[in-house]
Amino acid sequence: MSIALRGVTKRFDRHVALKDVSVDIESGSLTALVGPSGGGKSTLLRVIAGLERPDSGDVLIDGQTAVDVPVQDRGIGFVFQHYAAFKHMTVWENVAFGLRVRKMRRDAIRERVDHLLHLVQLEGLGGRYPSQLSGGQRQRMALARALAIKPEVLLLDEPFGALDAAVRAELRAWLRALHRDVHVTTIFVTHDQGEAMEIADRIVLINRGHVEQTGTPRELYERPANPFVMSFIGPITQLGDAFVRPHDIDVRNIPAESSLEAMVQRIVHLGFEVRVDLMLADGRGAWAQMTRDEVDQLELRLGQIVYVRSSRETRFHSDLPSHAVLGNAG
Amino acid sequence: MAISAVAPTVPTKVRSHLRSTTHESFLPVGIVTTFLSVVVLLPLAAIVAHASPGRSFWAAVFQPAALASLEFSLVASLAVAVVNAVAGTLIAWVLVRDKFRGKPLVNAVVDLPFALPTIVAGLTLISLYGPRSPFGINVAYARSGVILALLFVTLPFVVRSVQPVLTELDREMEEAAAALGAGILQTYSRIIFPSILPALISGTALGFARSVGEFGSVVLISGNIPFKTELAAVHIFGQIESGDMGGAAAVSIVLLVLSAAVLVALETLGRRIVRYDG
Numbered sequence: 001m002s003i004a005l006r007g008v009t010k011r012f013d014r015h016v017a018l019k020d021v022s023v024d025i026e027s028g029s030l031t032a033l034v035g036p037s038g039g040g041k042s043t044l045l046r047v048i049a050g051l052e053r054p055d056s057g058d059v060l061i062d063g064q065t066a067v068d069v070p071v072q073d074r075g076i077g078f079v080f081q082h083y084a085a086f087k088h089m090t091v092w093e094n095v096a097f098g099l100r101v102r103k104m105r106r107d108a109i110r111e112r113v114d115h116l117l118h119l120v121q122l123e124g125l126g127g128r129y130p131s132q133l134s135g136g137q138r139q140r141m142a143l144a145r146a147l148a149i150k151p152e153v154l155l156l157d158e159p160f161g162a163l164d165a166a167v168r169a170e171l172r173a174w175l176r177a178l179h180r181d182v183h184v185t186t187i188f189v190t191h192d193q194g195e196a197m198e199i200a201d202r203i204v205l206i207n208r209g210h211v212e213q214t215g216t217p218r219e220l221y222e223r224p225a226n227p228f229v230m231s232f233i234g235p236i237t238q239l240g241d242a243f244v245r246p247h248d249i250d251v252r253n254i255p256a257e258s259s260l261e262a263m264v265q266r267i268v269h270l271g272f273e274v275r276v277d278l279m280l281a282d283g284r285g286a287w288a289q290m291t292r293d294e295v296d297q298l299e300l301r302l303g304q305i306v307y308v309r310s311s312r313e314t315r316f317h318s319d320l321p322s323h324a325v326l327g328n329a330g
Numbered sequence: 331m332a333i334s335a336v337a338p339t340v341p342t343k344v345r346s347h348l349r350s351t352t353h354e355s356f357l358p359v360g361i362v363t364t365f366l367s368v369v370v371l372l373p374l375a376a377i378v379a380h381a382s383p384g385r386s387f388w389a390a391v392f393q394p395a396a397l398a399s400l401e402f403s404l405v406a407s408l409a410v411a412v413v414n415a416v417a418g419t420l421i422a423w424v425l426v427r428d429k430f431r432g433k434p435l436v437n438a439v440v441d442l443p444f445a446l447p448t449i450v451a452g453l454t455l456i457s458l459y460g461p462r463s464p465f466g467i468n469v470a471y472a473r474s475g476v477i478l479a480l481l482f483v484t485l486p487f488v489v490r491s492v493q494p495v496l497t498e499l500d501r502e503m504e505e506a507a508a509a510l511g512a513g514i515l516q517t518y519s520r521i522i523f524p525s526i527l528p529a530l531i532s533g534t535a536l537g538f539a540r541s542v543g544e545f546g547s548v549v550l551i552s553g554n555i556p557f558k559t560e561l562a563a564v565h566i567f568g569q570i571e572s573g574d575m576g577g578a579a580a581v582s583i584v585l586l587v588l589s590a591a592v593l594v595a596l597e598t599l600g601r602r603i604v605r606y607d608g
Contacts, residue, residue, distance in 0.1 A: 051505055071508045078509040084502035088524045088603075097520075098510030142506075149510060 001062050001075070001152040001185050002027040003048055008057035010043055017043040019209040020057070025187060025202075027062075030179045032200035033189045035232070040209040041189045042157055048187065049155050050074045061153075074153075077146030077184075081158035083138045085130035091141050092117070092126035098149040116144040119178075136167040140174075147182070156188035160195070172199050193233050197221070205229055227316055237286045242313035249288035251276065252307050253298055259307040262286070264300055276300065278308065374586070380579035390569075390577035391584050395556040399565035400584060403542055406473070406561070407589075410480045411538040415530060418488025418537075425489070426496040440490070443483050448546030455479055456551045471553030476561065479547040484537035491533025495526050528600050535596040542589040 003025040010018040017040045025031050033041040046052040047059060050071035059066045066074060086094050095116055099109045117123045120140040130138055139159060146154060159175070160168040176199050179186050190196050196203050197217040205212040205220065212232075213225040224230035230243055237246050239260060252259065265285070266277035274295045276288045288308065298306070381387050390396060425437055443451065455478060457463075460470040469475035499522065507517045545563040552559040554568070562585045569578040 049509060051509070071505075072511045072513065076509060078506065080502045080506060082500070082502065084500060084506040086503060086506075086521060087500075097507070097512070101507075101511045101516055101520075145506075145510065 002060075003153065003185065003187075004060040004063075005044070005047070006058040006060065008044075008047055008054045008059065010040075010047060010052060010054050016209050018047070018054070021206075021209070021211055022057075023204055023211060023214065025185065025204075027185055028183050029202055030176075030186045030200050031188075031202045031204060032196035033187060033204050033206055034193055034196040035191065035206040035212070037191050039207045041191075041206045044206060045155050045157055045187060045189050048153070049076050049078050051078070075149075075151055077149065077151035077154045079139070079142050079146050079154070079156040079159050081161045083130070083135075083142045083162075085138055085142060087130055089129075090126060091122060091128050091130065091133070094130065094141055095126075095144045095148050097145060102149070112148060116148055119147075120144040134167075135163050136171060139163065139171065143178075147184075151184060154184050154186045156186070158189050158191070161190070168195075175199060197233070205232060207232070224314065230314060235289065237288075238284065239280070239286055239308065239310050239313065240282075242310060242315055244286075244310040244313045246275075246287050246289035248310050248312045249286070250309050250311050251288055251290065251294070251298060251300075255307045256309060259309040262306055262308050264302055264304045264306060267295065267300060267302065278306070280308075377579050377582050377586070380575055381583055382576040382580075386576060387580045390574070390580035393577070395560070396562075396565055396577070396581050398557045399560045399562045400581065400588070402473070402476075402560065403562035403585065404588060406477055406480060407538050407541040410477060410484055410541045411534050413481060414484055414488045414537045415534045418485070418533060419492055419526070419530060421485075422489045422492040422496055425493055440486050443485050448483055448544070449550070451482055452479060452547040452550040455482065455547070460551070470551050471555060471559060473559055475551040476548050476559055479551050480541040480544055483544055483547050484541050487537035487540065488530065488533035491529045491536070492526050495529040499525055524603075528603050531596055531600040531603070535593055535600075538596075539589055539593055542585065542592075 003023075005021055005023045008018055008021045009016070019040075021040075021044060023044070033044055035041050043052060047054050050066070050069060054067065061069075061074065086097060089097070092113055095113045096109050099112060104112075113126070114123070117126055120143055122137060122140055122144065125133065125137065130141065133141065139162075143159075156175075160171050163171065172195060175186075175188075188199070200217065202214065203217055203220050204214045207228060213220055213229045215223075220229060220233045224233060227236070227243055230236050235246050237244055237249070239249070250259075255261075261281045262278040264276060265279050266275075268275040268277075269292070272292060274290045274292055276290055276295070278286045278288060280286060286308070300306070381390075391400075421440065425433065425440075446454075455475070456470055458465070459467050459475065459478065461468055469478055503521055503525075504517050507521050512520065543563055544561070545567065548561055549564055549567075552561065552564065554560045554564050556565075560568075562581060566578045566581050566585075569575075569581065
């Protein structure tokens with residue numbers, strides 16, 4: 001099911017959460033809404049779900065306006081950051097809820113719930129209450145509950161935000177696999193760009209109520225529309241006026257064409273990766289991400305003078321439309 | 331990916347140590363036992379000691395006026411409990427979910443029956459709804475007047491039990507239910523009501539217990555007409571005044587047993603419902 005937002009604006013009292021936002025989401029895609037906290041991405045998801053009504057603009061589901069369609073009839077599955085488990089029901093009853101509300105036949109409900117509990121690897125725990133599950137298990141229960149009604153769109157609001165790192169990594173891989181198998185249009189919200197890059201095939205970067213850029217993870221990383229996107233989607237440093245990824249800085253002991261002089265200020269060993277803080281001749285700081293071998297080869301020491309240039313850089317011209325990217329020299 | 335659902339294994343030695351720290355603390359248990367004994371158990375024992383055993387006990391209980399007062403106390407308290415359960419939940423709902431001017435004031439008014447001496451409450455009620463009622467409503471010396479007084483003094487119990495639960499209720503549960511297709515009525519009956527039910531039961535039980543023993547607020551408005559508006563507590567007072575301590579103690583014990591039975595029944599019901607908290 002494809003989703004399109006057209007000029008959606010949403011205010012909460014004086015705070016403008018979404019400002020004239022237009023987004024297209026292809027049927028069957030796995031899209032991440034990513035951005036800093038308070039940027040409006042959760043509001044956008046809730047507008048798509050029908051949990052919030054936009055002040056203006058239109059929400060199109062499969063080309064049909066859906067602004068007046070209540071959340072009950074949108075055919076969506078919604079997963080909340082804090083699970084929103086029905087605490088007074090068992091795991092089994094939680095998953096069966098949507099089917100019971102639909103007055104499905106009892107044996108059909110049993111079959112579907114058992115299948116879903118198997119899918120989310122909670123078989124045997126159906127008789128437990130949510131309070132007796134771990135966070136990861138609760139979120140898998142919430143996913144099964146959302147999937148039970150065979151939604152055409154699956155919406156997840158910071159689904160892994162409340163979980164510890166190991167469980168989060170597991171659930172990410174699992175969500176990816178689930179999307180491959182079930183192929184339901186999936187949109188999830190995250191403030192973690194790494195999570196977005198890892199799971200999604202499309203990213204919508206939202207900041208301060210508007211869309212900064214839309215594209216594949218690679219497009220956002222390699223052709224960021226503006227310094228904000230570039231800095232949000234990965235590490236960034238500056239050589240003169242150019243924005244550079246720290247791993248694209250080329251450090252040498254002898255000058256080369258268009259290289260800049262710099263002094264080594266600090267060397268931080270992070271295992272395989274070494275972070276080298278530099279002071280440029282113009283007094284500005286920069287840092288380079290290097291491998292241990294490169295550092296050993298150059299015999300880098302504190303206070304040493306080196307020559308740096310970028311193998312790939314991006315210049316943004318504020319007077320041009322934000323998607324016009326110049327540069328990529330290298 | 332299976333996340334292990336196996337309980338962490340604790341070495342036996344550590345476990346026995348844990349048990350000793352949690353169970354072998356005599357001091358707090360001793361203090362609680364002493365306190366409860368002095369404040370609750372000894373007075374109860376004294377009543378039992380006061381009641382003359384054997385035939386005169388049952389004679390006092392089966393005296394028609396005593397039976398009638400016990401019956402009225404029970405029936406009135408149950409009726410009051412039912413009304414409170416409904417009205418209290420509604421008031422709690424409005425206080426938590428609705429926005430209106432003067433909400434803090436209404437919130438404070440709910441506690442007034444707790445703060446007011448019950449005899450003052452009785453006075454207020456009789457001047458409002460008594461023979462000289464400014465509204466022309468006279469419920470004095472009638473059963474409806476007794477019920478009204480009991481409703482007044484027990485109002486806060488259900489409101490104050492249910493209100494915090496409603497405040498803490500996860501609103502996302504309701505959104506999740508809506509996303510799963512539940513309409514407003516289904517969300518109320520399947521999500522909200524079961525969530526507040528344990529608090530509702532305990533608030534209702536407290537209100538019931540209070541109205542079974544209520545004396546001050548009803549003594550004026552009821553007129554204490556035997557077989558009509560006399561409550562058990564007032565009947566007991568009458569017996570004490572006429573010097574029949576044994577009879578007073580006998581009726582007291584029956585009243586005690588009856589209300590204890592209702593409380594235990596409600597408590598059991600509540601515990602059955604909250605098994606999911608474990």
